[in-house]
Amino acid sequence: MSAAIEVEGLEVSFPDGRWRVSILDGVDFRVEAGEVLALVGESGCGKSMTALGCMRLIPKPGRIDRGRVLLDGRELLELPVPAMRQVRGAEISMIFQEPMTSLSPVVTVGTQVVEAIRLHEKISVSAARKRVADLFARVGIPDPAERLDAYPHQLSGGLKQRVMIAMALCTQPRVLIADEPTTALDVTIQAQILELMRELQRETGTAILLITHDLGIVNELADRVAVMYAGRIVEEATRHELFRQPRHPYTQGLLRSMPALVAPGEPLHEIAGTVPPPSDWPAGCRFVDRCPRAFDPCAGPAPDFQMLGRGHSAACHALAAEPGE
Amino acid sequence: MLAFVVRRLLFGVAVVLGVLGILFVLFFQVASPDDIARRALGEKARPDSIEQWKANHGYDRPLWPWQDFEDNLLFHHYSTMLSFDFGASDVDGAPISQRIREGAGPSLALTVPAFAFGLGLAVLLGLFVAFFRETYIDTTGVFLCVLGMSVSILLYIIAGQYLVGKMLRWFPISGFDADPAVLLRFLALPVLISVLSGVGSDVRFYRTVFVEETGRDYVRTARSKGAGEVRVMIRHVLRNSLIPILTRVVLAIPFLFTGSLLLESFFGIPGLGSLTIDAISQNDFATLRVMVFVLSMLFIIGQIATDISYALVDPRVRLE
Amino acid sequence: MAPHVLSNAIVLLLLVAAGFALRFVRGNRMWRDALAQLWRRRRGSLLVIVAFLLVGLLDSVAWTGGQGQDALAAHEARTVIDRLFQGDREASYSAPLADAAFYGGDPLAAPGGHWLGTDILGRDVLHRTLKGARVALMIGGLTSLIAIPLALLFGISAGYFGRRIDDAIFFLISTLASIPSLLLLIALIMALGKGTWQVCLALGITSWVGLCRVTRGETLKLRELDYVQAARALGVSHGRILVRHILPNLMHLVIITFVLMFSQLVLSEAILAYLGIGVDGSWGEMIDQARNELSREPIIWWNIAAAGSAMFTLLLAVNYVGDSLRDILDPRTLRETP
Numbered sequence: 001m002s003a004a005i006e007v008e009g010l011e012v013s014f015p016d017g018r019w020r021v022s023i024l025d026g027v028d029f030r031v032e033a034g035e036v037l038a039l040v041g042e043s044g045c046g047k048s049m050t051a052l053g054c055m056r057l058i059p060k061p062g063r064i065d066r067g068r069v070l071l072d073g074r075e076l077l078e079l080p081v082p083a084m085r086q087v088r089g090a091e092i093s094m095i096f097q098e099p100m101t102s103l104s105p106v107v108t109v110g111t112q113v114v115e116a117i118r119l120h121e122k123i124s125v126s127a128a129r130k131r132v133a134d135l136f137a138r139v140g141i142p143d144p145a146e147r148l149d150a151y152p153h154q155l156s157g158g159l160k161q162r163v164m165i166a167m168a169l170c171t172q173p174r175v176l177i178a179d180e181p182t183t184a185l186d187v188t189i190q191a192q193i194l195e196l197m198r199e200l201q202r203e204t205g206t207a208i209l210l211i212t213h214d215l216g217i218v219n220e221l222a223d224r225v226a227v228m229y230a231g232r233i234v235e236e237a238t239r240h241e242l243f244r245q246p247r248h249p250y251t252q253g254l255l256r257s258m259p260a261l262v263a264p265g266e267p268l269h270e271i272a273g274t275v276p277p278p279s280d281w282p283a284g285c286r287f288v289d290r291c292p293r294a295f296d297p298c299a300g301p302a303p304d305f306q307m308l309g310r311g312h313s314a315a316c317h318a319l320a321a322e323p324g325e
Numbered sequence: 326m327l328a329f330v331v332r333r334l335l336f337g338v339a340v341v342l343g344v345l346g347i348l349f350v351l352f353f354q355v356a357s358p359d360d361i362a363r364r365a366l367g368e369k370a371r372p373d374s375i376e377q378w379k380a381n382h383g384y385d386r387p388l389w390p391w392q393d394f395e396d397n398l399l400f401h402h403y404s405t406m407l408s409f410d411f412g413a414s415d416v417d418g419a420p421i422s423q424r425i426r427e428g429a430g431p432s433l434a435l436t437v438p439a440f441a442f443g444l445g446l447a448v449l450l451g452l453f454v455a456f457f458r459e460t461y462i463d464t465t466g467v468f469l470c471v472l473g474m475s476v477s478i479l480l481y482i483i484a485g486q487y488l489v490g491k492m493l494r495w496f497p498i499s500g501f502d503a504d505p506a507v508l509l510r511f512l513a514l515p516v517l518i519s520v521l522s523g524v525g526s527d528v529r530f531y532r533t534v535f536v537e538e539t540g541r542d543y544v545r546t547a548r549s550k551g552a553g554e555v556r557v558m559i560r561h562v563l564r565n566s567l568i569p570i571l572t573r574v575v576l577a578i579p580f581l582f583t584g585s586l587l588l589e590s591f592f593g594i595p596g597l598g599s600l601t602i603d604a605i606s607q608n609d610f611a612t613l614r615v616m617v618f619v620l621s622m623l624f625i626i627g628q629i630a631t632d633i634s635y636a637l638v639d640p641r642v643r644l645e
Numbered sequence: 646m647a648p649h650v651l652s653n654a655i656v657l658l659l660l661v662a663a664g665f666a667l668r669f670v671r672g673n674r675m676w677r678d679a680l681a682q683l684w685r686r687r688r689g690s691l692l693v694i695v696a697f698l699l700v701g702l703l704d705s706v707a708w709t710g711g712q713g714q715d716a717l718a719a720h721e722a723r724t725v726i727d728r729l730f731q732g733d734r735e736a737s738y739s740a741p742l743a744d745a746a747f748y749g750g751d752p753l754a755a756p757g758g759h760w761l762g763t764d765i766l767g768r769d770v771l772h773r774t775l776k777g778a779r780v781a782l783m784i785g786g787l788t789s790l791i792a793i794p795l796a797l798l799f800g801i802s803a804g805y806f807g808r809r810i811d812d813a814i815f816f817l818i819s820t821l822a823s824i825p826s827l828l829l830l831i832a833l834i835m836a837l838g839k840g841t842w843q844v845c846l847a848l849g850i851t852s853w854v855g856l857c858r859v860t861r862g863e864t865l866k867l868r869e870l871d872y873v874q875a876a877r878a879l880g881v882s883h884g885r886i887l888v889r890h891i892l893p894n895l896m897h898l899v900i901i902t903f904v905l906m907f908s909q910l911v912l913s914e915a916i917l918a919y920l921g922i923g924v925d926g927s928w929g930e931m932i933d934q935a936r937n938e939l940s941r942e943p944i945i946w947w948n949i950a951a952a953g954s955a956m957f958t959l960l961l962a963v964n965y966v967g968d969s970l971r972d973i974l975d976p977r978t979l980r981e982t983p
Contacts, residue, residue, distance in 0.1 A: 057549060060458070085553055088548065088549055096542060101542040103543055104547070104565060105639075107564065119551045339816065344820055344823055348832070467968075471968065472961065475908065476960075477932065477953070479915050479916070479929065480932065480953050487939050605922065606920075608835075613832065617829070621828075624823055624824070
């Protein structure tokens with residue numbers, strides 16, 4: 001069975017002076033239909049680039065150097081541009097972090113969603129508007145018929161994100177990529193949007209790639225989690241497994257720095273240092289400079305993935321050195 | 326909305342009064358009636374002939390109201406200008422209003438086509454270059470724009486007249502005619518030069534605006550819902566760039582006039598530009614004053630029109 | 646004081662100022678990086694500008710005496726550039742590197758010595774073109790000296806103090822901006838009279854408005870920044886805040902505006918030259934004089950070619966540097982980064 005979306009060995013680079021610097025270095029993951037995969041990591045680790053890579057929307061002058069993106073087994077990176085355009089918005093949709101700026105300020109929100117439908121379906125404007133009104137009602141926008149003619153600045157951030165969700169779901173895509181969908185929203189609104197996404201996902205069975213740095217959101221929504229560090233995935237596991245038994249030192253650090261997961265009274269952990277810029281990434285394991293368990297082999301070639309149990313894998317030399325479990 | 330328009334109009338009126346004030350200071354205080362008379366009569370003019378000249382041309386009142394409240398140049402200046410009673414030329418006594426009416430037609434015959442072609446061409450080229458941003462087409466385009474901006478309009482005119490008019494003999498070098506068919510041949514070259522001389526900076530400006538817009542989040546959204554690049558450019562980027570374009574267009578109107586100032590005189594078009602240039606060379610201060618005032622008025626009206634049209638283009642303005 | 650003494654003193658002053666500026670740039674990381682980046686990107690344009698500056702400076706250093714043949718010339722102060730082109734004045738036109746006069750074919754005083762030919766009065770065109778560099782730089786320099794302090798003063802006070810002051814200054818800028826700039830320029834020169842100072846003053850008055858708007862807007866923004874608010878909360882005086890926090894953050898705008906304004910000024914002066922109210926000895930004046938020469942048969946092309954290409958080269962270099970400076974110093978126009 002082919003996954004809803006499967007990414008293999010995705011490599012993306014940007015020019016930096018005379019050289020090209022890799023931003024993504026062999027990213028692999030797959031999301032099954034009806035599943036939520038959370039892609040977690042600090043800012044600057046390449047989460048958003050991965051998302052844009054799946055859509056083939058890497059901003060210039062960046063480019064995809066290598067890898068495969070399979071949608072239901074169909075290779076997207078080799079599709080001609082017009083065919084890819086037909087995929088975007090119809091089979092893969094995306095929700096962005098900034099609802100405030102992600103909608104065109106000079107066009108009514110209704111028209112923008114109608115455009116998304118009419119780009120992919122031969123349908124009259126009035127029919128499309130009716131459908132958008134229904135969609136608005138479904139994503140919990142009050143007075144949907146009136147909101148159609150509202151401009152983005154007349155809506156609150158939460159409503160705008162609901163519009164974005166309606167726009168992403170209007171064509172019933174196979175895959176929904178949500179890039180930090182709630183980061184820019186108030187906490188109360190965050191909960192509502194997450195609730196909405198969970199509901200819609202249950203109804204439609206869309207595969208969701210959820211990109212976030214917030215482990216709380218992961219805990220709420222994700223089935224499986226992939227942890228990313230400096231352009232690579234370092235650990236992948238089911239949500240339950242990952243929170244229970246993180247194996248990669250980076251994941252462990254990440255979890256221990258999360259207030260909700262630390263017992264009251266214990267000090268919060270912090271990972272020393274920051275993510276280095278892509279041009280300074282170490283040749284081998286990229287976490288080596290910040291890793292508490294770094295030892296000789298870590299300076300050598302990058303570690304391979306190890307299966308650590310059902311659906312749980314991580315890439316770390318220290319795990320390879322441990323006696324087998 | 327109504328309150329906004331009223332406020333804007335009131336500010337416009339204040340600015341018109343301000344412009345008249347600046348004109349008064351320049352042409353009555355800095356260059357006093359005595360100076361003006363001396364320029365007209367020559368440096369060695371006798372005092373009594375200067376007094377005579379001032380009396381003939383209405384400059385023999387005191388300047389300020391505190392010198393003579395009933396009859397002073399300040400009140401006279403404001404009241405005549407604001408009632409569009411522009412009086413007579415300092416040089417030949419011809420009525421200025423009539424000259425302006427006569428000159429407006431030829432001026433518009435040159436500027437309107439030049440403006441329309443120039444704007445269309447610049448926006449199209451700007452979109453084109455922005456579409457190919459970060460490629461060699463873009464770099465070459467920007468280079469050509471900077472190249473074009475570095476050439477004086479004098480050179481454009483001289484070279485254009487020489488190349489097209491003299492060597493190739495495509496168009497006549499100068500002249501004006503009421504017959505549209507003949508006029509077309511006379512206007513072709515100045516319109517071409519006007520478009521060419523302005524297109525560089527315009528294209529570069531529009532390119533910057535478009536490129537800036539293409540980096541915005543909503544463009545990414547449009548792409549992510551499957552819109553093609555051409556559609557993104559025209560439906561989304563162009564629509565959102567209308568405000569800077571509009572601003573540029575209105576701000577370009579006086580510059581258009583300054584371009585045609587030279588063009589009219591070079592190509593023998595009897596418009597407002599020629600009128601102004603004649604006024605400069607003949608030290609005709611009365612005409613110059615009126616020209617500055619009339620064109621500023623047009624500019625101010627244009628500015629108000631832009632501000633109001635913002636509200637039509639950008640829904641965000643309407644609330645304010 | 647003789648004019649050449651003043652001119653020499655100004656050259657000295659400029660060199661000293663340039664030295665201080667260089668020391669400051671070396672000590673300040675942001676400016677040093679910007680300059681290094683500019684040098685990497687626009688080496689050619691910078692060298693062209695430096696060459697023009699050098700010619701301008703050499704044409705400003707003057708002294709009397711020397712090998713002048715007649716007594717009158719010996720008392721006249723002549724610049725380094727003048728001394729390179731001594732004597733050898735022809736009767737009228739001669740083509741570049743020609744041995745004989747253009748009309749009539751009389752032998753020249755300096756056969757083959759005029760690289761770019763001579764003009765109607767027999768003056769060496771290369772000499773005039775080089776002298777034009779000083780005029781162009783002077784137009785830019787003097788005008789900026791008037792416009793920039795004016796713009797900073799009004800822009801900062803409007804943006805920082807707000808309210809009545811802002812209203813008054815906003816009204817003033819709006820009024821000035823409502824008069825089409827070339828007309829205002831013409832009106833100012835007609836009122837002030839013709840001459841270098843008058844032209845520069847007029848250019849200064851017409852060109853400060855744009856920069857004033859920019860500084861006003863930027864000051865409004867800077868005033869609201871946290872560290873400025875903090876400084877105010879701590880009771881730091883207005884003067885100190887302006888000098889320490891506001892002014893340094895406006896400098897890049899001033900420099901970009903100045904560079905981009907420069908070419909506008911030179912182009913405006915060319916138009917004024919055509920109207921007969923320009924600065925003596927400018928390239929615009931040379932181009933204007935050359936207009937009729939193109940209709941002669943055979944045509945005289947070297948005057949307009951020399952002045953036109955000198956002006957074009959300088960403006961192209963300046964525009965290019967200005968563009969890059971804006972890209973380097975103004976992050977708002979920076980392109981999208983990953």
